Amino acid sequence: MDEIEEQRRWETAQEFYQAATTALNQQRYRACVGLAYYACFQAMWVALSDPPTGRWQHVGISRRFCHGEWADSPLAPTQLAGLYRRLMALYELRLDAQYRALAVPLEQAQNGVQTALDVMQHVRRHKFGEVS
DSSP states (O other): OOHHHHHHHHHHHHHHHHHHHHHHHTTOHHHHHHHHHHHHHHHHHHHHOSOTTSSOOHHHHHHHHHTOTTSSSOOOGGGGHHHHHHHHHHHHHHHHHHTSOOOOOHHHHHHHHHHHHHHHHHHHHHTSOOOO
């Protein structure tokens, strides 16, 4: 991935995260979890770069990200095991909200936003060298 695409995807991740926070504050919990999930997806894409098979699959990108090999100082998969579980929960919650039209409780929406924040902080710290 070239620098222009990386920047575009990172800006998209940040926009989705900000929109998820806004949706949470407006009690739009279904929208919130979808936006939080896509903030994670774009941030993980930035960390991992281009997919090996042409496009990233939802579960595959999370699994690969949580293996931690993308970081400058590789992270042990055990360090990100909890994050992987939270990403899978957010993925399922997104399916509930967007495909099954199920209600999303406040606490789960809050967890989704926190998961997005955590993913983005990992990318900032280990890819861009920023300390949050």
